[in-house]
Amino acid sequence: MTIRLKKTVVLIGMMGAGKTAVGRALAERLHVPFMDSDEEIERAAAMSIPEIFARDGEDFFRARESEVISRLITTDGAILSTGGGAFLQARNREVIHEKGVSVWLDAELQTLWNRVRNKTTRPLLRTKDPKATLTEIYHKRVPVYAKADLRVTSEPRLPIPEMAERVIEALKTRPDVLEVCDD
Numbered sequence: 001m002t003i004r005l006k007k008t009v010v011l012i013g014m015m016g017a018g019k020t021a022v023g024r025a026l027a028e029r030l031h032v033p034f035m036d037s038d039e040e041i042e043r044a045a046a047m048s049i050p051e052i053f054a055r056d057g058e059d060f061f062r063a064r065e066s067e068v069i070s071r072l073i074t075t076d077g078a079i080l081s082t083g084g085g086a087f088l089q090a091r092n093r094e095v096i097h098e099k100g101v102s103v104w105l106d107a108e109l110q111t112l113w114n115r116v117r118n119k120t121t122r123p124l125l126r127t128k129d130p131k132a133t134l135t136e137i138y139h140k141r142v143p144v145y146a147k148a149d150l151r152v153t154s155e156p157r158l159p160i161p162e163m164a165e166r167v168i169e170a171l172k173t174r175p176d177v178l179e180v181c182d183d
């Protein structure tokens, strides 16, 4: 069985949902290019995300993020993992809807927290009470993430390759995106 992607699949959702890890596994499984907007921003700036936030601020980062998404979404039939804030901007949602298909990787707050709690790579969580900050961001964003074309729920103990399979199952409901050919 061969699977062919006709549109670029854009993974959206909270920090720690697994967009980067699942996106990479999904691209390997489907033999298509993998892109991550954060990695692309870091590479172009030759700085890490925390360094960009510290030196140039969040607004600067969001502007770079929009540019990178608009550019990368033009690659047909690839996987594009975005940063957790990307889908919040209407302009980003529009280009994603126009040229790709959005998949919300949805995970429970406790799962997200367990995955990000010991990491220093997410500047938005550098607050006095990072768990409260994550909770606040989560509740604010969920209604926007719900605008995605597809939603895939992540169970805390589901391994990354199985999450990638779940995404494929969800994509099978969209023949305009995924073509399954019996060999």
Ligand SMILES: Nc1ncnc2c1ncn2[C@@H]1O[C@H](COP(=O)(O)OP(=O)(O)O)[C@@H](O)[C@H]1O
Pocket: 013, 014, 015, 016, 017, 018, 019, 020, 021, 022, 081, 115, 116, 154, 156, 157, 158, 159, 160, 163
């Ligand atoms: N399904 C999963 N099972 C176990 N660990 C996971 C899973 N998804 C993500 N992780 C881990 O959680 C952390 C955050 O994942 P990441 O892909 O960076 O999330 P995001 O890009 O959505 O912020 C990483 O250490 C990743 O390996």
Ligand SMILES: O=C(O)C1=C[C@@H](OP(=O)(O)O)[C@@H](O)[C@H](O)C1
Pocket: 013, 014, 015, 016, 019, 020, 038, 049, 082, 083, 084, 085, 086, 121, 122, 123, 124
């Ligand atoms: O949620 C957010 O606003 C952010 C999420 C991060 O990406 P991940 O969702 O891949 O962690 C990164 O883009 C930046 O730290 C801001």
Ligand SMILES: [Mg+2]
Pocket: 019, 020, 021, 038, 081, 082, 083
């Ligand atoms: Mg990521």
